[in-house]
Amino acid sequence: MPIKFRFRWIPFIATIIAVAVGISLGQWQTRRAAEKLAIERKLSTREAATPMVLSTGRPSIDEVEYRRVRVSGQFVQDWPVYLDNRPHQGAAGFHLLMPFRIAGSDMHLLVARGWVKRDTADRTRLPEIATPKGTIELEGIARRNAGQVLQLGQPEPLKPGAIVQNLDIAELERATKLPMQAFVLEQTSDTGDGLVRDWLRPSTGVDKHRGYAFQWYALAATAFLFYVVTGLRRGKH
Known part of the structure; x- marks a missing residue:
């Protein structure tokens, strides 16, 4: 048939x-x-370059993104912010972010200092982390932002010690009244604070x-x- x-x-x-x-x-x-x-090619090229020394200038994000950056200054001790929902190797935790005043300038830089495990018994309890005092030198990788996760609910007004899902530099600038650089520095240098700095490469996946x-x-x-x-x-x- x-x-x-x-x-x-x-x-x-x-x-x-x-x-x-x-x-x-x-x-x-x-x-x-x-x-x-394309990001991985750009990362490899810029990471191999000589670190950019950040001082009084205000480089554009396209100029500095993925570059190694070296900067001297001091942390703004009273403005820690904790990024929630940042697991590491299966453990729940935070990314600690803090403004950093650049030496010889009124300009500030948002530094992602590292990862710390959260208290699973009390999710609102913040870990005690030593913050270097005085002028120090940091080195890290410049990033456009601190990473984005799904925003759950309406965020509360930003304040010192806040636990947030995401953090926008412009929002931090308004809340702190501090002039900020337009990028985030993922810290790679060790400052003896016990934080984990195993940053996920944006080219992963x-x-x-x-x-x-x-x-x-x-x-x-x-x-x-x-x-x-x-x-x-x-x-x-």
């Missing part, structure tokens, strides 16, 4: 939607992988994006094949 294809509108429309969604999301994941590769892209493309191909196979019928009916 001859094999005929039976066209039906509802399966056809459903297949078109599934294929379009699969291809679209696969392309998005492919672009994300390409963006991560290329293979994950490629894997997701393959899954979405496979979904599109499966939907199309399913439509073709189920539309084939033998005989006259």
Whole structure:
């Protein structure tokens, strides 16, 4: 008996939607992988360069991003901010951020000092962390921001010792009345405070994006094949 294809509108429309969604999301994941590769190339180039010494200037974020930066000054002791939902090796914890006044200037720099484990019995209890006093020298990697996570609920007004999901430099500048550089310094130098400085590279996850892209493309191909196979019928009916 001859094999005929039976066209039906509802399966056809459903297949078109599934294929379009699969291809679209696969392309998005492919672009994300390409963006991560570009970031890694930029990171490798800029990390190999001589550290930028930050003083009284105000470099643009495009000029300084991913570069090693060296700066002298002192921490603003009374303005710690804790970024919540920053796990490390499976443990819940905070990233401690603090303004840093640049020596010989009124300008300040937001420093991501490191990670610390949180008290799981009392989630509002803040850890005691030693902060160097006086003028010190720091070195780290310049980042556009301190990283973003899903914002849960409406954040409260920023204050010293606040536990927040995300932190915007402009918001910190308004709350502290301190002029701030337009980037964050992920501290890499040791200041004897016991904080963990195992920073996640922004280029991490290329293979994950490629894997997701393959899954979405496979979904599109499966939907199309399913439509073709189920539309084939033998005989006259």
